[in-house]
Amino acid sequence: MGQRAGAVVDEMSRLRVAERAENFPVALRILPARRRAVLRAVYDVVRTVDDVGDEGEADPAQRLAALDALDEDLDRVFAGGAPHARVIGALAPHVGLLPVAPFHDLVAANRVDQTVTRYATRDELIGYCRLSAVPIGRLVLAAFEIDPTDAMLAASDDVCIALQLLEHLQDVGEDRGRGRIYLPADAREAAGVAETDLDAPTASPALRRLVLAESAAARDQLRTGSALVGRLHGAARLAVAGYAAGGFAAADAVDRTGGDVLGRTARTRRRDVVRHLARLGLGSTRRTGGPRP
Template identity: 35%
Template sequence: MPAPAYAPPERYVARTLARAGSSFRFAFRFLPPRRRAAISAFYAFCREVDDAVDDAASTAQAESALAWWREELPRAFAGAPTHPAMQALLPHATDFGIREEQLRAIVEGCAMDIDHARYPDYASLQRYCHLVAGIVGEVAAGIFGQTHPQTTEYAHALGQALQLTNIVRDVGEDARRGRIYLPLDELERFGVATADIVDQRDTPAFAALMRFQAQRAHGWFDRALGLLPDCDRRAQQPGLMMAHLYRALLRAIEREGFPVLHRRTRLHPLHKLWVAGTVLAGGK
């Protein structure tokens, strides 16, 4: 729901970004001021919509919050935003090609968390990832600076990779919220019951299932990096930082044997700094 009226847009965005994961702060800090302001406002919008569902006390409250956002978007693009995130974002919309339908798609993706606690197969999960991460990547690529149409394909592939990594990392945490994003037909194929995940039972079958999920994410990382045109590689450095940071996280989870039912794996800040420096120095 809207932040208090006394919170100026810039202060609201700064507070939201301060709560962001350090991977995002690493990626954004290297941008020129105008692009950094735009991506920070966009992040604040995404965070607000996501929290409208995750922090809701009830399904009714989550539905009410998203209904409000469905009304806010056309109001904002008509020139009368009321939420500080939209007040901060709208001045950048024309410059960076941010469209109402893109933000509406993100809202609809977050709405899937209300009524899609399970996904029967990967095709249905892929649709969710497209809305909550692929579209986010598309908007972000435009803000970072896109000159080639194929960069949109790269952004969508990278969004899939990042979201699949999130799903691997957060299996236990999501299950405690009543959500299992792993496709049900794949659980069945590997002999893992939903009760095994809810009850945090590490089994050889669960480890095999997670290796399969990790390999799928790696495939999307490979696809994304192969799609990015050389002419946009420098402009897309923030996204490349996220790609390499998340892939390093995925590899750390693999090395640790997928402890994801019990805890969240994190990268050391010095490792993050090294990755950021490698990307800035021209590493791919």
Template identity: 40%
Template sequence: MPVDHYENFPVASLLVPSRLRRPIEVIYHFARSADDIADEGDATPDERLTGLAAYQAELDRIAAGSTPQTPLFAELAEVVRQHALPIQLLRDLLDAFAQDVVKKRYADYPELLDYCRRSANPVGRLVLHLFGRTEPEHLEQSDCICTALQLINFWQDVAVDWQKDRVYIPQTDFPHFKISEADIAAGRCSDNWAALMDFEMDRALALMRRGAPLVHALPGRLGWEIRLTIQGGLRILERLRQVRGDVFERRPKLGKWDWLVLAGRSLTM
């Protein structure tokens, strides 16, 4: 399921076969620690980029067959070797994290999708590689799910991201709904804001629906893991619509009763 920190990574739960839990945990640790470098604490942008460059250098060592310099990357090298994981997917994640350090706005939807291609989609592709399910159709469906989850997280966290001077809503969308960044700054939840959020949520919903058939092509327990992940994203969208996109005062999050709802809905996918 999505987690608090690196939101779109399916953590190695009991639904995942035991032989793959450790590989998933190692990749998750890589992604989360790199995300921390880019986003946590009070480091300067240059310090963050230097830290991410050190991670890239470790990936270079793995690609060259050399010995990594840290325990994390030593474990990651073994996972990459055992499962023939494409290192470019790991590089893409680091590239997205570095972009977050320096880029705070997105001109249009295609530009945002390109960011999601590197920040979210590699996660699903890495999981499919671990399971040996890399058919083009399945990779595309996974991309749709992961991008949808990333977008849902963006819409859920508009107010949170504003505090970091980040706006993921495409700049070209604001004038269509007579909205500006001043509305975000003021926490102004108007009818126009609700219409903008509906528009953005519809985009995420369309992608999720395109990707959802993937659950029927995956092995039993992985299929259930993805079912729950999809339902979690859809539940957040549902909650967002219930509050008419008011992420300023009523940011939605999942509670313990929601998990029962997710489990029930997963049975009917």
């Protein structure tokens, strides 16, 4: 019993450490406690699914089996049953609020990671992001009981896809070490960047130009998606502004490297997140006449 309790504590501690390392504030302290609880429960599942798909020494077959187990647990908890994984069980108080489909999409994205390590075109990469990133926005809107219009969903998708693309840019070297490349092949070829260029200790001039161009494109997509902030009010607006602010701060971090994401760490600065959060939050206050309770 003591060992099991210790394992739960260790897992929670690991998840909180991971949360603090994220580019965006997972659950702003000023949000209502109920909303923070839902967002943390969602984050913990998302982080766990990603870790099963990425971390440790398991081979692809073992990872796929573990992902299948998580998928089955999701069905159990949303059907009112008792899942095996504690982190899935923590969703139980929120199953009336959250949809299950986005969680299944996230598991599917990690299944893709076991077999797909390259993307030929940007469209293919965006297709992957629709499994790996878009579900997060859908879950956040559900957590705040938002009934979104199609335009709001499109904006949410833009924010989430941009966040994913920027994370890939920050992690070019790390992903390469895992045998994965998220810079589309057609863009690399057009820029004159070979796969072997990603093994160098510093980025070539061609790779730097490509990274900065991709960062600019992601920033534009993030800017478009940030229109969602002005359509929300109160706690929901603050939360979404926080995610978007994290994306802008990540773009700043990539740009500070001059595109050399191999030789320099594109580390997001908290002060940049706060700066962009203030800009987004105050901007939408002016547009919408202030937050509503």
